[in-house]
Amino acid sequence: MSDEVHVPSDGSREARVTSVVVTGFYHETAFYGSDDDFLAHAVPFLEDGLRAGEPSVVACTESNSSLLRAALGDAAVIYRPGADQYSRPSDAISSYRDLFREHTADGAQQMRVVGDVPHPGMGARWDWWARYEAAVNQAYAEFPVWGLCPYDTRTTPAEVLADVVRTHPNVATTPGTHEANSGYREGLAASSQVPDVLEQGAPVVELVDPSAGAVREAVGAAIGGMSLSEDDAHDVVYAASEVVTNGLTHGVAPVRFRLWADGSRVLVAVTDRGNGPSDPLAGLVPTTETLSAGLGLWILHRTCDYVSMGREGDGFTVRVSVGGQT
Structure with missing residues (x-):
């Protein structure tokens, strides 16, 4: 008979368990090196949930979802296309919170x-997903959810695996065994920002301590001849204005604004000498606090193709990419 542990929402837990009952978010990772290893972790996890009457969700790649469909047959699993669920971190958080709220309101205990x-x-930029993996420990804390994030060691870079260890309080070291993760570090992931390929060239626009109005004018002129959609052009101007305003209001001068473009894609980078937002959820969840940068940053995360935030050698930098491929 398997042992069982009650895991309160404050995160305290025993060091090693083989079954889990949660009242808050139990965030777990597992590493696998073959399709059989993936199934060994995921299938019993889902089957146990279904037997207990727990809504059980799969939001995986097409290949992993196909593996699970074949293994589970017509089991009442809720399948969500991974590409849709994980289009952007802020979208993923909003979508999951809606799902969790719906099922708990309907009486789901877990x-x-x-x-x-x-x-x-998988072809995606990592730094904002590293922030996601760190932030959801807080963003989902109110819900009785056991989340399993499996990572394929055949395709996941070593630096990503290191971030995964840092951001998951729990780890399934072998299928069916669940342990407190000694490598977990509360707060943001330590992964460094990766400069965009466009930064290899000289910026089209470079300004120091500009007003938001000056930035909007300069950006409008710089993108005038580009093949951007009307929505993308609007997003670039808004993003540039918002990030500069954020730096001037909440950062430490000087605030350096740079813009690069390649004809179909625009990259904006704003650097100040401050430490950036103290809230790990900044930009990933909405806020109505007028003295906070959270609302504007959240809009950027919901509209732009890529947003990166973090400390670098010369200060705190926000990067925003719109159009083309990142």
Whole structure:
């Protein structure tokens, strides 16, 4: 008979358990090196949830979802396309919170989720997904959800795996065994920002301590001849104005604004000498606090193709990419 532990929402837990009952978010990772290893972790996890009457969700890549469909047959699993669920971190958080709220309102005492979080091995930029993996420990804390994030060691870069260890309080070291993760570090992931390929060239626009109006004018002129959609052009101007305003209001001067473009894509980078937002959820969840940068940053995260935030050698930098491919 398997042992069982009650896991309160404050995160305290025993060091090693083989079954889990949660009242808050139990965030777990597992590493696998073959399709059989993936199934060995995910299938019993989902089957146990279904037997207990727990809503059980799969938001994986097409290949992993196909593996699970074949293994589970017509089991009542809720399948969500991973590409849709994980289009942007802020969208993923909003969508999951809506799902969790719906099922708990309907009486669910616990839920289970298996999700493939995007990373470079899947063709995605990582730094904002590293922030996601750190932030959801707080963003989902109010919900009784057991989330399993499996990572394929065949395709996941070593630096990503290091971030995964830092951001998950729990780890399934072998299928069916669940342990407190000694490598977990509360707060933001330590992954460094990766400069965009466009930064290899000289910026089209470079300004120091500009007003938001000056930035909007300069950006409008710089993108005038580009093949951007009307929505993308609007997003670039808004993003540039918002990030500069954020730096001037909440950062430490000087505030340096730079813009690069390649004809179909625009990259904006704003650097100040401050430390950036103290809230790990900044930009990933909405806020109505007028003295906070959270609302504007959240709009950027919901509209732009890529947003990166973090400390670098010369200060705190926000990067925003719109159009083309990142």
